[in-house]
Amino acid sequence: MDIDLLKSFIAICETGSFTQAARQVGRTQSAVSLQVRRLEDLLGRPLLLRSSASVALTEHGELFLGYAKDIMASYNGALTAFNRGSVEGVVVLGLSEDYAPRILSEVLRSFIELYPLATVDLVLEDSKLLVKKLAEGAVDLAFITEGEGPVRGGPIAFRDQIVWVAPREGNLHEREPVPIAIRNEDDSYTRFMVSSLQAMKRRYRTAVISRSITGLRAAVAGGLALSAMVRSSVTSDMRELTEAEGFPPLAEFNIRLERAHGRKSAIIDRLEAHLMTRFSEER
Structure with missing residues (x-):
């Protein structure tokens, strides 16, 4: 299924207009109309109800819109994940010095290789202090030994x-x-x-x-x-x-990867996902 067809279909649904959707995707109105027809032919169902005043979704169109958005989200996520220059910035990672050899040797090194514009600021403290720093927002992510303080219940990264x-x-x-x-x-x-x-x-x-x-x-x-x-x-x-x-x-005991409440950024998301993926591979 051509990604451009999905882009145009979603643009029409969001703007409610072929004209505005054409401007958004950088095509002519006739080209966008043709794309919708191709999409309807491919699916074998009508997706839009057209009139001179507005554009409305059919029942099939409502159903397909959810799939189209999911496909586009996965597509954009894949492109971003492999665009090494797309993610940059500083992420503060807390860990006990006890776990440093295991985490720093391979796991963090592979992250820096994937995202060379990223900076990982390491805070080496015991779990009790890291729990406090998480609550204060002084660290973005931290490896916490289970039972060492009140946390949000992040996923188990590994056992030790x-x-x-x-x-x-x-x-x-x-x-x-x-x-x-x-x-x-x-x-x-x-x-x-x-x-x-x-x-x-x-x-x-x-x-x-x-x-x-x-x-x-x-x-x-x-x-x-x-x-x-x-x-x-x-x-x-x-x-x-x-x-x-x-x-x-x-x-x-378990070691959980905890995230500071309300901290949102692409670099934090990527490091969190990378750490969990690498440790899941070890199991």
């Missing part, structure tokens, strides 16, 4: 697990007491570790305290301590301890 991690080489996990690296005493990761070690009847000592995931990674990779972090945070210079070694995963 808190796991035990150790240096790539060596048997640090066999030491007594077990050296561990923590963020702080009240951190949920610390509570998971302590509870697990107590269940294993293993003695432990706090060897490193670091407020950042970067510090925890360095402590583990450097052979100073074991720690617990989400699987997305595990890098190539450390390894995940397994249940066979006595260290099962500590917790599993």
